[in-house]
Amino acid sequence: MHPIEQLRYVARASGADASLLVQEAASALGVFGRDPAGLVTACRRLLTRQPEVGPLWWMSARMVTASDARAEARLIIAELNADSTSRTLSHELPDAARVLIAGWPDTIVGALPRRGDVSVLVLDVEGQGHSVVRRLDRADVVAEQVDPAHVVGAVEESSLVLLEAAAMGPAAALVDVGSVAAAAVARVAHVPVWLVCGVGRHLPEAYWQAIVERTADPDLPAFLAPHEILSLGLVDRVVTSEGLQLVGEVASPGCPMAQELLRELV
Numbered sequence: 001m002h003p004i005e006q007l008r009y010v011a012r013a014s015g016a017d018a019s020l021l022v023q024e025a026a027s028a029l030g031v032f033g034r035d036p037a038g039l040v041t042a043c044r045r046l047l048t049r050q051p052e053v054g055p056l057w058w059m060s061a062r063m064v065t066a067s068d069a070r071a072e073a074r075l076i077i078a079e080l081n082a083d084s085t086s087r088t089l090s091h092e093l094p095d096a097a098r099v100l101i102a103g104w105p106d107t108i109v110g111a112l113p114r115r116g117d118v119s120v121l122v123l124d125v126e127g128q129g130h131s132v133v134r135r136l137d138r139a140d141v142v143a144e145q146v147d148p149a150h151v152v153g154a155v156e157e158s159s160l161v162l163l164e165a166a167a168m169g170p171a172a173a174l175v176d177v178g179s180v181a182a183a184a185v186a187r188v189a190h191v192p193v194w195l196v197c198g199v200g201r202h203l204p205e206a207y208w209q210a211i212v213e214r215t216a217d218p219d220l221p222a223f224l225a226p227h228e229i230l231s232l233g234l235v236d237r238v239v240t241s242e243g244l245q246l247v248g249e250v251a252s253p254g255c256p257m258a259q260e261l262l263r264e265l266v
Helices: 003-014 020-030 036-047 054-064 069-081 085-094 106-114 129-138 147-156 179-189 205-215
Strands: 098-102 117-124 142-146 160-164 172-176 192-196 226-229 236-242 243-246
Touching: 020 036, 020 054, 036 054, 036 205, 054 069, 054 205, 085 129, 085 236, 085 243, 098 106, 098 129, 098 179, 106 129, 106 160, 106 192, 117 129, 117 147, 129 142, 142 147, 147 179, 147 243, 160 172, 160 179, 172 179, 172 205, 179 192, 179 226
Parallel strands: 098 117, 098 160, 117 142, 160 192, 192 236
Antiparallel strands: 172 226, 236 243
16 A cells, blocks of 8 residues: 555544554655655644544654654554553453453453453443443353443452553543443542553653544534543552553653644644
């Protein structure tokens, strides 16, 4: 596929795995290696179309500030391929845990088959629950779909709530619908909540605020929003490639600031 067509695919993609999407984008953006202005415009166009994909901000910031965009693209792709967050989660899960997940969290779903002693309750989000259960069943993971109306009972039957960040800022994270309710119930029920944050999803405040502003639709009722904002005050631990950490222990994001990315295309 031609690099420009790759970028068009990334801009239009919906529901794709964020890591694979960003690798596609990084590979395609290499064509602008000798065109810094074109690179910035292409990144801004992607971020306007896909503002909720945290790693796209991380990738774009690194590429537009790099002295060699093509070499930086190769480094980004290598880091995403080497992301150990899924393995870390699998290793840290308690023995014989029953976990509750919401939606289709790619990193979490990828980690669960590594453990043969974990069972899963899948909070159905926008009809995805059945497909998630089927995928886990094929990997010999015991899984059951749960109607969102029964979130209280599902949390009470779980030993751990696992949620995944599409992007994370200093005090909150962008998560799938249903996650905030699960985390709030878990806090009352004294069930621990772990937030899974893969490579490229922990971002500086300025990018986080841009994500919040761009994903909020004032013309759309809150109950139709495709994502939710989860306060880190409802999270007990954060799982990253560095390990299982308390919220206050998570290192500051290693992501450069590029002010030019904060201006939307019109």
